[in-house]
Amino acid sequence: MRKLLVGLLLFVIAFHSTAQSDVKEITLSELRGFGVLVTQMGIKENREQSVNLRFGVPILDSNNCSVTDIELTIEKDGQFIAHNFLSNMSESIEHYSSHIIAAKAEGLALSIGARYSCKDQIARSIFYKFGDLVQIENFYTNNGLLSEI
Template identity: 85%
Template sequence: MRKLLVGLLLLVVSFQSIAQSDVKEIALSELKGFGVLITQMGIKENREQSINLRFGVPKLDINNCSVSDIELTIEKDGQFIAHNFLSNMSESIEHYSSHIIAAKTEGLALSIGARYSCENQKIRSTFYTFGDLVKIEKYFINNGLLSEI
């Protein structure tokens, strides 16, 4: 009985370590080096009121782990509203991307990140957080990094 309990405990601990992930924050100045791509879409006159972007992340991170999700967290006035896994990903040779459309509103925060997992799971999965989408868009525009469709 004791061996069974120890075995079950080891199984639970191993599943918990697989489920956990390291969280790493990527500064705005490092987004381009990380491989993040932002493409502005939509009508120029509407850009002050809305976000209409394609947000792309590299397929592999520095650990050679593959991207599994682009994630978006929505908060309003500091209160959590929703966490979405952006499933409408499109694929290019080196990147996965998702199209994000949202109204710009006072107190609205759209935090974006990407989760990378390795097949062999020798290292834990890593969630890279890139910060608020409005700040990212502004940074890319101000530094000439934004491309348009």
């Protein structure tokens, strides 16, 4: 009976660890090292009024966990509006990327991150927070990291 209880407890602990995820913030200066790709799309004249980017993250992170999705949270004046899971629009075997189009507006915050799931579950799943998409776009533009297609 005792072995059964110990086995059941170990199963519950293992299952519990798979359901949780760590949250790690990646600073603007670390984005390139993490492997984040940002590609400007669209017409140059509209760049001050809109975000029109392809945002990409590596398929595998440094823990060998695979990306499951890119997530975009939209807030206006500090109030939550929406949370979206962005689909992969890339055929690359190295990156998972999605195309994001949004109007830039006063008080609008577009927070972006990626969720990685660990297959062997030795490490817990990880959600990487990259920050505000407009700040990321500006950082990539100002540092010559933004490519265009």
